[in-house]
Amino acid sequence: MPDTDHISVAIIGSGGAGALTAGNLLLEAASLAGWYGLLTRTIGPQIRGGEAAALVRLAKRPVNCLADRFDLIIGIDWLNANRFGGEIEVGPQSLVIGDPSGGDLPAVMAGARPRTVEVPIKDLAKAIPEGRPNMIALGLAAGLLGLDENVLSAVIDKRLADKGRKAIDAGNAAVKAGIAAASHLDLGLRLARPQPSSARRWLVSGNETTGLGAIRGGIRFAAAYPITPASEILEWLAPSLARVGGVLFQAEDELAAINMIIGASYGGTPALTATSGPGLSLMTEALGLATAAEIPVVVVDVMRAGPSTGIPTKSEQADLNIAVYGLHGDAPHLVLAPQSVSDCLFTTQWAVYLAEALQAPAVVLSDQFIGQAVVAIERPADLAFIGRRSIATPAAGTYKRYALAGGGVSPMAIPGTCGGQYTADGLTHNERGTPTSNENDHKVQLDKRRTKLEQFGYGDHWATVEGDGELAVITWGSVTGAAREAIDHLRGSGVEIRLIAPRLLLPVQPERFKAALDGVRRILVVEQSHGGQFYRYLRAHYDLAADVRLLNRPGPLPIRPSEIEQAIALWRS
């Protein structure tokens, strides 16, 4: 049986079948056994009982995107699974296991003519007291992948602990039955074992790493208004902040949330909130206030498909415009974008660091794909970026909050500091902070706020720049993972492609960008936006001295590595 570097499994079921939980357990077991992986999910519109599919990719190296095709599909039932048709690609080599009583295989899948096999999943579950069909499915997957029963047992013991001994025993028995049923089947593939490594591993979602990055960067106050798909950041921060001496506060709406964190930050506590597109729209006025009054705050936007209410449960990269251009007036600020689940930790931490150092608001553009994906990765390295604000300890009567010091960052007096009293203001002000309509003061302060951002040394973190070659793929955010995989695959056949993925979107870095593009003659911009927002941003701010093509698509389907490969191949031919 040939070894493969990665295998993709989809577990589909509805009406309480527990497909999503089975997927989670599968990923966890596989990671305990030493593999890496990524899990996302797709669901119907119901809050409970809806059709659901867990999409699991297991690999011998860390992965940041879904593969082009699924190798194994286990259908506990196919009820309303037509909904997922386009997302779960199968091919003639794929193995589809279905319950004979589960309805018809979705037409889209059947059309690809996969190998199909019937296993009476529901009956096997019924034969076990308290047996559940999702655990049979888990056993089937485990058996076909060669996962050790002990590893599965360990995961089941842990995850079903709160349901009691009976549930654990039933779970283990069902998994055993599933493994037994799999012994008659042949997946035709075997997942290559990863190099043994003593590195510590994590099983974590992007929303969780975002929260951790925030706390590591120094955030100790968060205001929260729940919104899909950002709520998990806030739900993770609530107890976590409390444990490190911080606090999370539920706000009445996003207008309150942004103003609350501005207040906390004015008082000296690094502060953050997390939201999605509709919430960020509400926050734009106050982001302008934070910019004008030079108060650091961090706003994480976990992007979802828009416009307006859009598709709350699906990813898209179409909030770039509002993050970059959405503030009224000339209001330079920071915009960053993580590129993977692991990168959420670094990028959020860095955003806090930059916001505090530069006394400016930072918008972190994560997205639903990264935010809600669960990955098995190596523990990311610890980083030294901890927010350090320039604090003023002035002598009485002399303090100028917005003084023109070198570099544009003026020390901030924290309330409680004698002699440092000033009034923070959204009104245009002079160096003292007194409101003014004077043309010189206005220009001076606009210059100050722009200069402080432009003169800062951001270092190499501003972007991922990899590879060589005269064709460059330029992308950002979650698409970076798919682009990198496409490029790696092409490198395997001797083709060199460059990858440029900015992590710092604002302020723009024209010199570094120029250096990264040295020798490039063709540029393929790839993004998940119907209007090509990133393409237009690049055209507006950078010299793209090359032929430029755009591969873009709105959500909800993620851009796959093969699509990027095809676009490159088409161009090179």
Added chain:
Amino acid sequence: MSNVETQRICKPGDYRSDVKPIWCPGCGDYHVLLSFTRAFAELALLPEETVVVSGIGCSSRIPAYTSCYGFHGVHGRSLAVATGLKVARPDLTVVVASGDGDGYSIGGNHFIQACRRNVDLTYVVMDNRVYGMTKGQPSPTTEPDFDTALTPGGTGLSPFHPLVIALASGANFVARAFSGEPNETANILVEAIRHPGFSFVEVLSPCVTFRPDEREWKNQVHPAPVGATSDPAKAARRLMTDDGFNIGILYRGERRPYQAQIGPKSVDLSELEKDFTL
């Protein structure tokens, strides 16, 4: 607008669309939808002259489930949309649907102002004391000790009292209903829609998924011991001393509903530039 001239007999089923609700089976909102359709039928409203306006949340999904005109807007702003609509089109019957999160949290300010303005609207809030759609955070009417992921141990805050706020802000009709009594709720809705000015109906509507404890509500609700009063202070006192489960019409005010000063065109457009002409 009545149907008497058209002799059209309206059955509740006429006000249902064929869109299947995503609400969890057991959700109180299914009963509220029935109450809407029964009330509309009783009033013989024309579906084409009735608009259901909503915000974001489980209860706000209701417009698409009716055969009337509908507006599913953004979070918390349904009253603002409805106000604009009704003032521009006073001939329409406008019913606003919301939940305790959408209506009392992000929508709080618009709620107060709508009561003050007293535009002829009927505001129905399906209160389940939780944010259902985003998986169970506390709402302004949730008890202080309700433990959630976002607020471990509970918020520690006193719940909002929407009926009293409505009275204090000038609402012209205030009632409390229970989804588990859909006919009684329909009766209340009929009265609310008939009553001129801003009518506010709080419907206790259990969330079967995040608040299974609310199954107890059917044993806790009871008719209000005394009929509606037209004295807001009396009504407020009664409300502030009740157990939160008095069902019925609690207040009927006599404020004149908001009248927009939209008169007919009185001058020719060319008259308007006379001010500038030298």
Added chain:
Amino acid sequence: MSKARPVVRNVVDLLTLAYRIETDAVERYRLLADQMESHNNPDLVKVFRDLTRAEQIHADEIRRLAGDIDLTRRSDALGSVWQKDESPEEVDLAAAHYLMTPWHALQLALAGEKRALAFFTSIVETAKDAKVKEMAAELVEEEAEHVNLVYRLLRKYPKPADSWSQDGDPPVAQD
């Protein structure tokens, strides 16, 4: 607006009411079947569609008893009939659950049929008109048969284990 309990002056009134009760039940079961369909519970879709059909047959029976009288038109003209409670055979929507089992559905149906039986029994006891009494008694027999039918169906379905409402997955956020 509180209407008094529906007035039954004669046999036509009684049959109209009985027809209305059955057609309300048809609608209620149809609503529940739709809920179960959109929440992927095919076993319950079948049970509720079967109950829908059964109630339709009952409704047709009553129409047959009424002969030439247009019960549909009279039933529609009744408007809102019940003061506080729902129609006797309208099973409680709040008792539905996306994971409910046939046993649960039949328990609800049983309660509905018993309520209808009690309603017609009360008419037998309180009616002044002999013909109304007689027809009500016939309807009592009908409902008794329905009750027995549901009891027989229940024998096919054991009471589900306590874990019937356990879902392998947590709820998901949609908006």
